[in-house]
Amino acid sequence: MDLTEPDIARIREQFDFDRSGRVVTNNAASTQPPRQLLDLYRSLTPFYENVHRGQSDASRYTTDRFESSYDTIAGWLGAPSRRSIATYRNTTEAINAVMYSLLTEFRDGDNVVTTMLEHNSNYVPWHGLCREILPRFGRRVELRIARFDHRTGELDLDHLASLVDARTKLVCCSGASNFLGSKPPLPIVRAIADAGGYPQPTGERRARLLVDGAQLVPSSFVDVQALDVDYLAFSFHKLLAPFGVGVLYAKEHLLEQSLPFLYGGDMIADGQVTPDAVGYNGLPWKYSAGTPNILGVIVSAQALRLAVDLVGGDPTRMHFRSEDPVPGPVVRRTMDRIGEHTAHLTRRAMDGLSGVPGLRMLGGPPGTPRSPLVAFTVAGWSPFELAAELNRHGVESRAGCHCATLAHHDLGLDPPASCRLSFYLYNSNADVDRAVDAVRKVVAHRPPAPTPVGGRHRREAA
């Protein structure tokens, strides 16, 4: 059942932005944190202590909360246990962790296949590996890039299949594009990766599959075992939690067998450091070197539970602040509700924008499955000037390449930029209508300002 307007009104009461009148429509960059999560930080401070580093009640209390957060995250993703979960600062760091852990496994003549749809986080590390790092060790590993259909934004699966061969060690693919909105069909991508037949050190004969779930996990039900992904990365700051925590899911046997990405304290088995040998801690702590973002991880896992409560994913009970397992059907209902609501908002925005003169929406037509965002250009307008004008109307959009630089260049956008509106569970029809209205007014009534030479806009993350 879809979220109703009263549901949305009730949800918005939990967020500070609602009091400020902001039209928060840049959610693909980061979502807003509900007040309960910020209050949760505060309630943890009486027991503020490090984890795995003390015998006090406070340290044990915090350690228990921290460890059980891994169970919550694992359960949410359908992972078999916390042993498959590593936490990092964000998606980018999680993908880099895979890259550095696999660094020594590549053989001369191997290749990595990625796509033109990728965020730079899932392209630049592979570029760095193949073009900069491995050549310094005298190893040649090719980076191959699958195309997408310029009209629909869909990944060209035939082209992807043509790039995967017996030397493809890894396929790196976005689960949902942060620019064109397209969602590559992961079961087909999995089958293509399998068909390559690469002999992995584990004995398997197939390419591994890494999915960038940064835009997928916040608004879709994702079951890592059903999808049979080897690696999945996402960031909690796009899923209600404050900044600072990203997740890497990886199959347990891969984490067992890989080298760590970071070396140091807490990733070591008790007492097993001598001048000659170092023994690693058991999973998942082998991948948790140094003091982690303890409160951030606890609050992030609780953000998942709060999402259930906010959208009414479990009619039988509340889950926030508890540590009981969240049943799979509850996770599914929660994510379906979020997915349906944000898809509805996106369709509404696309319908509204379709009448704006000179406006070109990028990616598939309204009605095709897409991440809850729409990127567009308007003839005669710099996306940066457009975003600045929208901001004057109180509407928060994002102009730039959204770090999807490859795709912007591939589409021939000059400058390589677009303006993007993106939605989350707390957005209302009124938000969408205000945003669309603002675009209409700006385009109709305000001629674009001449673009000053240099320093036209603040630096945009790429």
Ligand SMILES: Cc1ncc(COP(=O)(O)O)c(C=O)c1O
């Ligand atoms: C598809 C995609 N991948 C990766 C990232 C990078 O996320 P983070 O900045 O949290 O590392 C983003 C963020 O916008 C994204 O949209």
